[in-house]
Amino acid sequence: MDEGKKKGKAVVVGGSIAGLSCAHALIAAGWEVVVIEKSSGPPTGSPTGAGLGLDPLAQELIESWLGRTHLLHDSTLPLAIDQALGGRFGQWLTAQWAVWALWGVPPQLLSFHEAIHPLIKLNQATDGENNINWTLTRDESFSFRAAHWVDLHSLLYSALPPHIFLWGHLYLSFCVSNDKSNVKLKTKILQTGKIIEIVGDLLIAADGCLSSIRRKFLPESKLRYSGYCAWRGVLDFSDNKYLEAITGLRKIYPDLGKCLYFSLGYGTHSVLYELLNQKINWIWYINQPEPELKGNSVTMKVSSDMIQKMHEAAEKVWVPELARIMKETAEPFINVIYDCDPLEQIFWDNVVLVGDAAHPTTPHGLRSTNMTILDAAVLGKCLEKWGVESLLSALEEFQSIRLPVTSMQVLHSRKMGRIKQGLVLSDRKPFDPKVVTPEECHDLQQKNMPFFGEVPSILRQTHAPFDC
Ligand SMILES: Cc1cc2nc3c(=O)[nH]c(=O)nc-3n(C[C@H](O)[C@H](O)[C@H](O)COP(=O)(O)OP(=O)(O)OC[C@H]3O[C@@H](n4cnc5c(N)ncnc54)[C@H](O)[C@@H]3O)c2cc1C
Numbered sequence: 001m002d003e004g005k006k007k008g009k010a011v012v013v014g015g016s017i018a019g020l021s022c023a024h025a026l027i028a029a030g031w032e033v034v035v036i037e038k039s040s041g042p043p044t045g046s047p048t049g050a051g052l053g054l055d056p057l058a059q060e061l062i063e064s065w066l067g068r069t070h071l072l073h074d075s076t077l078p079l080a081i082d083q084a085l086g087g088r089f090g091q092w093l094t095a096q097w098a099v100w101a102l103w104g105v106p107p108q109l110l111s112f113h114e115a116i117h118p119l120i121k122l123n124q125a126t127d128g129e130n131n132i133n134w135t136l137t138r139d140e141s142f143s144f145r146a147a148h149w150v151d152l153h154s155l156l157y158s159a160l161p162p163h164i165f166l167w168g169h170l171y172l173s174f175c176v177s178n179d180k181s182n183v184k185l186k187t188k189i190l191q192t193g194k195i196i197e198i199v200g201d202l203l204i205a206a207d208g209c210l211s212s213i214r215r216k217f218l219p220e221s222k223l224r225y226s227g228y229c230a231w232r233g234v235l236d237f238s239d240n241k242y243l244e245a246i247t248g249l250r251k252i253y254p255d256l257g258k259c260l261y262f263s264l265g266y267g268t269h270s271v272l273y274e275l276l277n278q279k280i281n282w283i284w285y286i287n288q289p290e291p292e293l294k295g296n297s298v299t300m301k302v303s304s305d306m307i308q309k310m311h312e313a314a315e316k317v318w319v320p321e322l323a324r325i326m327k328e329t330a331e332p333f334i335n336v337i338y339d340c341d342p343l344e345q346i347f348w349d350n351v352v353l354v355g356d357a358a359h360p361t362t363p364h365g366l367r368s369t370n371m372t373i374l375d376a377a378v379l380g381k382c383l384e385k386w387g388v389e390s391l392l393s394a395l396e397e398f399q400s401i402r403l404p405v406t407s408m409q410v411l412h413s414r415k416m417g418r419i420k421q422g423l424v425l426s427d428r429k430p431f432d433p434k435v436v437t438p439e440e441c442h443d444l445q446q447k448n449m450p451f452f453g454e455v456p457s458i459l460r461q462t463h464a465p466f467d468c
Pocket of ligand 1: 013014015016017018019037038039043049050051052148149169170171172206207208209212354355356357368369372
């Protein structure tokens with residue numbers, strides 16, 4: 001930062017990946033940062049979160065923030081191949097409506113497990129050949145890396161000064177001063193109930209897909225339910241008792257450890273990849289009516305009964321080797337999958353949205369964390385370029401760079417999800433893995449995401465190493 005220039009102060013709401021990335025990018029831009037997070041402390045331990053894929057640009061940005069090249073590399077595994085398999089998986093799912101019709105019960109009145117349980121029995125008669133799979137697409141030039149969410153969070157967090165964090169602080173409200181020169185926040189210290197005020201030049205809303213700051217500006221903007229939920233889990237196979245299960249899995253998925261596998265069935269798909277320290281990450285998407293969410297979260301609480309029924313269904317839908325991994329996984333959980341129609345603006349005066357708050361997205365393009373990291377980097381560069389005195393210009397440039405890109409990526413990911421789940425699309429028939437069109441193969445490849453691999457010029461101008 002130039003000598004004599006005023007140092008800006010940003011108040012960031014949210015201490016997850018977007019909040020931490022913004023803290024790094026803004027500190028690098030010479031700003032003072034305070035991060036407000038309602039959780040009582042930084043997450044620890046592997047049950048927090050699951051796997052995510054980092055693209056080459058996100059990897060470079062994180063490395064530049066950490067200041068040590070090997071750290072991220074040593075905490076991740078390569079995803080050098082992007083492969084989609086077709087299979088005779090999941091035929092029972094296409095029969096859901098028939099079964100509901102037989103019952104005479106509208107599907108929206110059924111819970112997911114009430115709906116699928118009889119199908120398991122039905123399926124035993126109709127699908128005896130679900131062990132077959134074949135390659136639909138394979139891209140060997142994929143250069144992502146697989147990280148465990150909690151490891152990425154910990155890397156980003158450990159490289160920041162601890163005093164900038166206010167853990168256990170719930171953001172309540174904000175107001176912008178009449179002359180627009182600053183923004184004042186009210187937050188509640190959850191342990192004591194005390195309300196405190198914090199003033200800054202800029203409020204960064206990194207408060208996730210259910211952002212209450214976004215709702216303040218756009219009360220009408222609603223999340224869109226995708227039509228499906230995802231069972232997720234991470235199996236820690238470091239214990240020898242899983243040796244046989246893992247050996248079996250590697251026979252079916254031989255490139256585990258360097259490959260992002262998609263298995264596409266009729267109206268369902270799953271994702272599989274390996275994480276560092278002998279872990280397998282899996283996701284299984286299931287079409288169903290929108291469940292009722294309790295609390296401010298898109299992750300559903302699951303009962304042991306639900307897990308048991310998921311295991312039974314997995315045995316009927318997936319190859320036995322994958323079903324076994326799902327069965328052996330401790331603490332699987334359900335994410336209800338939402339996105340949001342692209343917003344028309346992502347800043348108002350001194351308030352800006354980043355990460356999932358700015359662009360809730362479905363996960364099919366491995367985008368949300370990568371978009372988030374890029375938001376932070378671009379925001380930092382815009383603030384560095386314009387300074388706090390020209391905040392409006394900085395935020396306008398940030399929005400002009402990021403909004404068109406994230407909007408197209410959200411819509412593309414939505415389309416990928418609908419293809420992979422065999423849902424109706426306006427321009428094509430529902431996907432059938434047995435008769436895949438060239439257009440579908442194109443869309444299935446991760447590299448065909450709009451702006452894939454593109455480096456915004458503001459990063460190239462100011463940071464020579466970005467040439468990916
Ligand atoms: C605990 C956790 C685990 C996750 N695990 C995975 C994973 O395994 N794989 C994956 O792909 N994605 C995971 N995600 C989501 C992933 O982080 C995001 O999709 C993406 O990285 C964008 O992050 P974000 O910071 O914008 O949003 P989020 O990660 O959703 O973070 C929003 C943050 O804002 C905080 N917050 C919200 N409201 C308030 C408030 N009023 N006051 C104070 N703080 C508030 C939340 O507690 C949260 O920490 C996880 C998110 C969380 C919070």
